[in-house]
Amino acid sequence: MLNIENLHVQVDSKPILQGISLDVQAGEVHAIMGPNGSGKSTLSHVLAGRSGYEVTGGRVTYKGQNLLDMKPEERAREGVFLAFQYPVEIPGVSNIYLLKAALNAVRRHRGDSEVDAMDFLQLVRGKIKALNLDEQFLYRGINEGFSGGEKKRNEILQMAVLEPSLCILDETDSGLDIDALKIVADGVNSLRSPEHSFILVTHYQRLLNYIKPDVVHVLAQGRIVKSGGPELALELESKGYGWIDQSAAASV
Amino acid sequence: MNYAEQFRQLAPLLPGRHLDWLEALRRAGEARFATGGFPSPREEEWKYTNVAPIEKKLFKPAAGESARVDKATLERYRLPEAWSLVFVDGVYAKDRSITAGLPEGVVLPLAEALERSPEQAEAFFHKIAAREEHGFVAFTTAYFRDGALIHVPAGLRLEKPLQIIHVATRPDGLSVLRHLIAVERNAEARVIETYIGTGSASYLTAAVTEIHLDENAGLEHIKLQIETDKAYHFGGIYAEQARSARLRQHHAAFGGLLARTEIHSELGHGAECELDGLFLATGRRHLDTHTLLRHRAPQAISRESYRGIAAGRGRGVFSGRIVVHQDAQKTDAEMSSRNLLLSEDAEIDSKPQLEIHADDVKCAHGVTVGQLDSSAVFYLQSRGVDELSARNMLTFAFANEMVEKIRPDSLKHQVQSALLAALPQADIREDWL
Ligand SMILES: Nc1ncnc2c1ncn2[C@@H]1O[C@H](COP(=O)(O)OP(=O)(O)OP(=O)(O)O)[C@@H](O)[C@H]1O
Numbered sequence: 001m002l003n004i005e006n007l008h009v010q011v012d013s014k015p016i017l018q019g020i021s022l023d024v025q026a027g028e029v030h031a032i033m034g035p036n037g038s039g040k041s042t043l044s045h046v047l048a049g050r051s052g053y054e055v056t057g058g059r060v061t062y063k064g065q066n067l068l069d070m071k072p073e074e075r076a077r078e079g080v081f082l083a084f085q086y087p088v089e090i091p092g093v094s095n096i097y098l099l100k101a102a103l104n105a106v107r108r109h110r111g112d113s114e115v116d117a118m119d120f121l122q123l124v125r126g127k128i129k130a131l132n133l134d135e136q137f138l139y140r141g142i143n144e145g146f147s148g149g150e151k152k153r154n155e156i157l158q159m160a161v162l163e164p165s166l167c168i169l170d171e172t173d174s175g176l177d178i179d180a181l182k183i184v185a186d187g188v189n190s191l192r193s194p195e196h197s198f199i200l201v202t203h204y205q206r207l208l209n210y211i212k213p214d215v216v217h218v219l220a221q222g223r224i225v226k227s228g229g230p231e232l233a234l235e236l237e238s239k240g241y242g243w244i245d246q247s248a249a250a251s252v
Numbered sequence: 253m254n255y256a257e258q259f260r261q262l263a264p265l266l267p268g269r270h271l272d273w274l275e276a277l278r279r280a281g282e283a284r285f286a287t288g289g290f291p292s293p294r295e296e297e298w299k300y301t302n303v304a305p306i307e308k309k310l311f312k313p314a315a316g317e318s319a320r321v322d323k324a325t326l327e328r329y330r331l332p333e334a335w336s337l338v339f340v341d342g343v344y345a346k347d348r349s350i351t352a353g354l355p356e357g358v359v360l361p362l363a364e365a366l367e368r369s370p371e372q373a374e375a376f377f378h379k380i381a382a383r384e385e386h387g388f389v390a391f392t393t394a395y396f397r398d399g400a401l402i403h404v405p406a407g408l409r410l411e412k413p414l415q416i417i418h419v420a421t422r423p424d425g426l427s428v429l430r431h432l433i434a435v436e437r438n439a440e441a442r443v444i445e446t447y448i449g450t451g452s453a454s455y456l457t458a459a460v461t462e463i464h465l466d467e468n469a470g471l472e473h474i475k476l477q478i479e480t481d482k483a484y485h486f487g488g489i490y491a492e493q494a495r496s497a498r499l500r501q502h503h504a505a506f507g508g509l510l511a512r513t514e515i516h517s518e519l520g521h522g523a524e525c526e527l528d529g530l531f532l533a534t535g536r537r538h539l540d541t542h543t544l545l546r547h548r549a550p551q552a553i554s555r556e557s558y559r560g561i562a563a564g565r566g567r568g569v570f571s572g573r574i575v576v577h578q579d580a581q582k583t584d585a586e587m588s589s590r591n592l593l594l595s596e597d598a599e600i601d602s603k604p605q606l607e608i609h610a611d612d613v614k615c616a617h618g619v620t621v622g623q624l625d626s627s628a629v630f631y632l633q634s635r636g637v638d639e640l641s642a643r644n645m646l647t648f649a650f651a652n653e654m655v656e657k658i659r660p661d662s663l664k665h666q667v668q669s670a671l672l673a674a675l676p677q678a679d680i681r682e683d684w685l
C-alpha cells in the first residue's frame with residue numbers, strides 16, 4: 001500500500017525528517033508515537049501533499065505510484081486521507097456541502113456517477129448516528145465553533161463517508177473523552193479490512209487498547225528509532241522515551 | 253444640452269408641478285446641482301470615487317409610458333411572497349406591480365401620492381435627505397420622476413414584505429427616484445429594493461430613500477444591487493430613528509461599473525441599528541459603500557458588519573463613520589469591515605472612523621484586508637476538491653456568511669444565485685447548498 005524510503009524533508013532549510021523508512025501493507029495498522037516536535041505531523045502533511053515542505057531525499061510509493069508527484073486532491077481521490085491534528089474552521093461552507101463535494105470528487109475520479117441526493121443523505125445519516133453526532137452538525141459551517149472533540153469526530157465522519165484506502169490519523173485521540181475515544185475507535189475498526197490501511201499518530205497507549213496495531217514505531221528527531229509490536233506502546237507508556245534514545249529525550 | 257435643458261423639455265412629465273412646496277425644493281435642488289454638479293474626489297467623503305465618467309455623459313430619462321420589460325428577467329427577481337412595485341427606467345409600471353391585498357393607503361407610487369394626498373408626501377419628502385449636501389441628492393430632488401411612498405400607520409405590522417423592483421432597459425437611460433418610507437409608532441415593515449438592468453448598454457440610476465421610524469417602529473430594509481456591467485448607480489438611504497426604533501439594513505452590491513451607496517442613520521434614545529453588507533467588485537467594477545451612524549441620544553445600539561471582495565481589476569471602497577454625540581451616553585457601537593483580495597490588481601480601501609464626544613460609551617471597530625487562508629485551501633484539497641474549486645468555495649463561503657443573514661429564504665437564495673453568477677469562475681453547486 002505505502003512504501004516510504006529514506007525520506008528527508010526540510011522546512012525553511014531546517015531539516016525535520018531525516019531518513020524515514022516505513023512499509024505499510026494493505027490491511028495493516030501502524031501506530032507512530034514520539035515526543036513533541038519529533039516530526040509526526042510533518043510526515044502526515046507530506047503524505048497528504050501540503051505545500052511548504054521541501055523533500056530533499058528519498059521516495060514515497062503509494063499503490064505503485066510516486067505519491068510525491070501527485071497534487072493533494074489527486075492523492076485524496078486515490079484514497080489517501082488525513083485526519084488533521086488541528087482541523088481548520090471554514091465558516092460559510094456547510095459540512096454536508098463538503099461531504100458531497102468530496103464524495104463526488106472521489107466517485108468521478110473512479111468513473112462512477114454522482115451520488116443520488118437521497119442515497120447520500122441516507123448514507124450520511126447512518127454514519128453520523130454511529131459517531132453520536134447531532135444531525136444539525138451537517139448544516140453548520142465546517143468545524144465552525146465545534147469543540148475540540150467534535151472536530152475530531154467530524155474528521156472521522158469524513159473518513160467514514162469517503163472510505164479511503166490509507167487513513168492517516170494525526171492525534172485524533174487527543175482531547176477526546178473516554179466515550180468519544182470509543183466512538184472514534186469504532187469508526188476506525190468498522191473500516192478495518194484487508195483493503196484499508198491505517199497510520200495512527202498518537203501519544204497515548206489508551207487508543208491502542210481499542211485499536212490494536214500491527215506495528216508500533218517510535219519517531220524521534222525525524223527518524224524512526226524503534227519499531228515493535230503492540231507491547232512497545234505499553235513499554236513507552238510506563239517508561240517514556242528516554243530509554244530508547246537519550247539524545248531524543250534531551251530535546252523533549 | 254445639459255440636464256437642466258433636458259428636463260425643461262420634459263417638465264410636464266415630472267410629478268407634483270402644481271405643488272408650491274415641491275416646486276421650491278426642486279428649484280433649490282436644480283440650482284445646487286447647476287453650480288456644484290456631481291461630487292468630485294476633492295471632497296473628503298468622495299476621495300476614493302471619481303464620478304467623472306458620469307459627468308461626461310448625458311443620460312436621458314424615459315419619455316411617455318414605461319417601457320416593456322422582459323417578463324422572464326422580472327420574474328427571476330420578483331419574490332413570490334412579497335407585494336411589489338415595479339419601476340421600469342424610473343417610471344412606475346402598474347401592470348407589472350402586485351399590490352392586491354395591501355392595506356388601503358399604505359403603499360402608493362409617489363407621483364400618484366402627489367396628486368391624491370400631497371400633504372402625506374409633504375410630511376416626509378426631503379425632511380431627512382435635506383441634511384445630505386451633495387450633488388446626487390440635489391439631482392434627485394430636482395429631477396425625480398417617481399418613487400414609492402410607504403406609510404405604515406401606528407401599530408400595523410405589514411404581513412408581507414414589499415419589494416421595489418427597478419429595471420433599467422434603455423441604452424443611456426436615466427432613472428431618478430425618490431422613495432419615502434415612514435413607519436409609525438409600534439408598526440413594522442419589511443422593504444426590499446432590487447436594482448437590475450437588461451441589455452448591455454450603459455445607464456444611470458439615481459435613487460434616494462428616506463426612512464422615518466417613529467418611536468418603537470421596526471423596519472427591515474434590504475437593498476440588492478445587481479445592475480449590469482456598464483451601469484452607473486447612486487443610491488442614498490437616509491434614516492432617522494426615534495426612541496427605541498429598530499432598523500435592520502442589509503446591502504448586497506454585486507453589479508454596476510461604478511456604484512455608490514450611502515447608508516446614513518440618526519439614532520434616538522435606545523434605538524437599534526444593524527447594518528450588514530457585502531460587496532463584490534469583479535472585472536473593472538468600482539463599488540463604494542459609505543455609512544454614517546450618528547448616535548444622538550443615550551443608550552442606542554449599533555452593529556455594523558461589512559464584507560468586501562475584490563477580484564480582477566475590481567476596486568472596493570468602504571467608509572464607515574460613527575459619530576457619538578455629547579449626549580449619547582451609554583452608546584454601544586461595533587463596526588467591522590472584513591475584506592478579501594483575490595488578485596494583484598484588485599484594491600480595497602476600508603476606512604473606519606469613530607468620532608466620540610461622550611465619555612461613557614462602548615465603541616469598537618476592526619478592519620481586515622487579506623487573502624484566502626492557505627491552510628483552508630489545503631484542507632479542502634485534502635478532501636479531493638481541486639485547488640481552483642477550493643478557492644472558489646472559500647470565496648463563496650466568505651461572502652455567504654453575510655448572505656446567510658438575509659430573510660426571507662427566497663431572497664436569500666436569489667442573492668446566493670446572484671453571488672454565484674458574479675463570482676470569478678464559480679463552480680459551486682447551487683443545488684448542494
Ligand atoms: N512551517 C514550519 N516552519 C518551521 N518549523 C516547522 C514548521 N513545521 C514544523 N516545524 C518544526 O518541525 C518540527 C516537527 O514538527 P511536527 O509538527 O511535525 O511535530 P509533531 O511530532 O507532530 O509534534 P506534536 O507531538 O507536538 O504534534 C518542530 O520542531 C516544528 O517546530
Ligand SMILES: [Mg+2]
Nearest residue numbers: 040041042085
Ligand atoms: Mg503533531
